[in-house]
Amino acid sequence: QVQLVESGGGLVQPGGSLTLSCAASGFTFSSSTMTWYRQAPGKEREWVANINSVGNIKNYIDYVKGRFTISRDNAKNTVYLQMNMLKPEDTAVYYCRSSRSASWGQGTRVTVSS
Numbered sequence: 191q192v193q194l195v196e197s198g199g200g201l202v203q204p205g206g207s208l209t210l211s212c213a214a215s216g217f218t219f220s221s222s223t224m225t226w227y228r229q230a231p232g233k234e235r236e237w238v239a240n241i242n243s244v245g246n247i248k249n250y251i252d253y254v255k256g257r258f259t260i261s262r263d264n265a266k267n268t269v270y271l272q273m274n275m276l277k278p279e280d281t282a283v284y285y286c287r288s289s290r291s292a293s294w295g296q297g298t299r300v301t302v303s304s
Contacts, residue, residue: 192216192293194286199298202276210271210298212286220264223289226271228282229297235285239271254280276302 198210212224225240239250239260248260259272269286283297 192288192291194288194293194295196284196286196295196298199284199300201301201303203304204277204302206276206302207272207274208276208300210273210284210300212269212271212295214267214269214286214288217288217290219267219288221290224260224262224269225287225289226260226269227285227287228280228300229285230279230282233282238284241269273300276300278302 193215195213196210198208200208202208221243223240223242226238227235228238229235237251238254239248239258241248241260241262245262250258257273257275262269281300281302283299285294285297287294
């Protein structure tokens with residue numbers, strides 16, 4: 191079955207960086223668009239960034255443009271989210287999802303605080 195395992199979250203100071211990873215299995219990763227979402231405390235889950243199957247088309251929500259970079263390694267069935275210049279407003283649980291499944295992983299928590 192589809193498995194998505196997010197990792198790399200943690201506590202970071204404002205202005206810091208983190209790289210999230212999502213290891214996928216149970217579907218054809220190399221033909222899937224992959225999307226990162228996040229859910230902040232008390233808010234609905236929102237789309238953050240996505241990347242097409244070959245990695246040459248990337249889209250970002252306006253709020254993270256220029257700070258976050260999505261990438262993928264199809265040989266490792268893994269999608270990444272490099273997050274720079276983090277702000278307290280980026281505090282959330284981050285999830286990845288495949289275009290080929292409705293499944294969610296457990297998420298990885300990012301806390302931006304001094």
